[in-house]
Amino acid sequence: MAQGRSTDEDPLTLAMAPPPDETLEQRLVREAAEAEAKRISDEIDEQIRKEREQLRRQRKPVKLLLLGQSESGKTATLKNFQLTYARREWSEEKAAWRAVIFLNLVRNVNEIVNHLASEMSDLPYHPDDSSEDLQIIRAPRALPRLKFTDKHRELRTRLAPLATVQLTLESRLGTASLELHSTSVNTAAPFDAPSSPTSTYSRRRGLQEFSINSSNGWKSALDKFRTLRNTPSRAGLENGSVSEEGGSGGLKRDKGQDSTDSTEDEIAETIASCREDIKLLWEDDIVQETLARRKVRLENAPGFFIADAERIARRDYQSTDDDVIRARLRTLGVQEYRFIFDHGRTMGQEWRLYDVGGTRSSRGAWYPYFDDVDAIIFLAPISPFDEKLAEDRRVNRLEDSYLLWRSVCACKLLARTQIILFLNKCDLLQAKLQRGIRIRDSVPSFGDRKNDLGTATRYFQQHFKEISRNNSPVQRPFYVHLTSVIDTRSTAVTLGAVEESILREHLRRADLM
Ligand SMILES: Nc1nc2c(ncn2[C@@H]2O[C@H](COP(=O)(O)OP(=O)(O)OP(=O)(O)O)[C@@H](O)[C@H]2O)c(=O)[nH]1
Numbered sequence: 257m258a259q260g261r262s263t264d265e266d267p268l269t270l271a272m273a274p275p276p277d278e279t280l281e282q283r284l285v286r287e288a289a290e291a292e293a294k295r296i297s298d299e300i301d302e303q304i305r306k307e308r309e310q311l312r313r314q315r316k317p318v319k320l321l322l323l324g325q326s327e328s329g330k331t332a333t334l335k336n337f338q339l340t341y342a343r344r345e346w347s348e349e350k351a352a353w354r355a356v357i358f359l360n361l362v363r364n365v366n367e368i369v370n371h372l373a374s375e376m377s378d379l380p381y382h383p384d385d386s387s388e389d390l391q392i393i394r395a396p397r398a399l400p401r402l403k404f405t406d407k408h409r410e411l412r413t414r415l416a417p418l419a420t421v422q423l424t425l426e427s428r429l430g431t432a433s434l435e436l437h438s439t440s441v442n443t444a445a446p447f448d449a450p451s452s453p454t455s456t457y458s459r460r461r462g463l464q465e466f467s468i469n470s471s472n473g474w475k476s477a478l479d480k481f482r483t484l485r486n487t488p489s490r491a492g493l494e495n496g497s498v499s500e501e502g503g504s505g506g507l508k509r510d511k512g513q514d515s516t517d518s519t520e521d522e523i524a525e526t527i528a529s530c531r532e533d534i535k536l537l538w539e540d541d542i543v544q545e546t547l548a549r550r551k552v553r554l555e556n557a558p559g560f561f562i563a564d565a566e567r568i569a570r571r572d573y574q575s576t577d578d579d580v581i582r583a584r585l586r587t588l589g590v591q592e593y594r595f596i597f598d599h600g601r602t603m604g605q606e607w608r609l610y611d612v613g614g615t616r617s618s619r620g621a622w623y624p625y626f627d628d629v630d631a632i633i634f635l636a637p638i639s640p641f642d643e644k645l646a647e648d649r650r651v652n653r654l655e656d657s658y659l660l661w662r663s664v665c666a667c668k669l670l671a672r673t674q675i676i677l678f679l680n681k682c683d684l685l686q687a688k689l690q691r692g693i694r695i696r697d698s699v700p701s702f703g704d705r706k707n708d709l710g711t712a713t714r715y716f717q718q719h720f721k722e723i724s725r726n727n728s729p730v731q732r733p734f735y736v737h738l739t740s741v742i743d744t745r746s747t748a749v750t751l752g753a754v755e756e757s758i759l760r761e762h763l764r765r766a767d768l769m
């Protein structure tokens with residue numbers, strides 16, 4: 257039976273068997289073809305194995321930490337990620353930002369009304385020294401009194417209800433809606449303190465004070481206003497803030513929801529009834545002169561919406577993408593934001609973004625997040641080269657960013673972590689330079705360089721690069737982007753590059769494990 261074939265062998269085997277009268281030459285050709293077919297089949301198997309492996313590794317979430325001083329644009333960057341890669345969550349959350357936009361608008365109005373009231377009563381004014389943008393402000397000689405009329409008195413009276421609206425919104429939105437105006441922390445990077453027994457104690461205390469808590473972040477602040485009209489039930493991932501109890505700031509209807517909805521409607525109603533007066537106030541020449549004399553530049557401050565009052569102060573106002581990106585609500589503690597990308601190269605991949613509070617007193621809570629993070633986006637706003645920190649008026653904002661950047665680069669735990677620098681608020685920098693503000697007046701080392709955007713960004717970029725080179729424990733590539741993260745289109749392009757670079761690093765790290 258050695259040569260013979262059993263007649264009950266299956267037809268396929270018989271069909272594939274070499275013909276009994278095969279010549280040597282034919283056999284060689286057949287065997288070569290079979291070897292080639294096997295090679296191709298093995299290659300396909302290997303490809304499938306690799307793809308499976310890749311999928312397995314991709315399933316591990318990509319962890320991204322957003323760092324930078326307060327008002328640097330961390331939350332605005334997070335919103336851009338959401339807008340670009342998680343559109344469903346974005347559209348669910350968008351409506352909830354309406355209350356914040358209302359608060360921002362009402363604050364603009366009340367701030368102006370307060371300045372108007374004290375200028376009308378000739379009260380002495382001590383200007384906010386957070387900006388040194390004083391070169392084009394009034395000459396030292398006494399200026400003639402402004403010619404206020406009944407119109408200004410009436411505007412003040414008719415806009416008075418907005419003071420109550422502000423208080424209602426602040427109490428609803430909680431602590432996050434209030435900016436921090438002082439701190440006892442006087443270092444740029446409190447996570448970096450030497451570990452003496454006292455500092456360990458104070459660090460632990462700091463961590464307790466600022467531990468992640470679902471009840472104090474912007475997400476939970478928004479939850480109170482979240483409108484659930486369109487909220488589908490959410491299986492699987494939820495975005496939410498981490499809490500020690502494992503709670504989530506995700507989409508939950510709280511008991512007060514109905515009353516919240518009606519309060520928000522009433523607020524919209526009150527604001528809408530003031531629409532014409534808000535416009536009159538903002539467009540009034542005497543009011544503008546009052547603000548100029550008092551060195552108030554609302555248009556450069558976060559949450560500037562009064563110029564859009566015509567559109568926003570309406571009962572049926574719905575937040576737009578751009579408004580949400582520009583809305584200002586401070587981040588407290590550390591907010592974890594999870595989502596599965598529905599777009600881009602990493603479609604289907606889970607990302608976890610950590611958005612932190614950036615004031616000096618919040619930075620003590622950052623350290624635990626340095627472990628096991630794939631990448632950091634460090635935001636350094638370069639427009640406030642002539643401004644002071646809100647929480648410590650002695651400290652120049654740019655100087656604070658340099659110190660913070662140095663500590664992050666020098667941190668041993670981050671020695672092998674990819675850090676991507678966003679030199680942010682380039683739009684505001686350009687506006688400042690166009691107004692004739694000279695960098696060298698606040699940054700002497702800038703010297704006689706040209707006072708234009710290109711020269712300035714190159715100069716700042718070089719400075720950050722040197723700090724990284726001189727302080728990183730292990731040499732690391734310097735990734736930098738010039739950004740204005742309120743510009744959603746250009747930011748989407750930047751995030752595309754960032755996504756790719758982080759993913760590459762994520763896969764490389766997974767390979768090492
Ligand atoms: N014009 C302009 N405004 C920006 C830019 N980036 C951020 N903003 C605005 O600046 C304000 C502060 O930005 P946030 O993203 O809230 O700052 P943050 O870093 O999260 O601040 P904290 O939560 O306090 O740490 C918001 O109103 C933003 O819309 C920018 O590039 N240009």
Ligand SMILES: [Mg+2]
Pocket residue numbers: 330331332585586587611612613
């Ligand atoms: Mg924030």
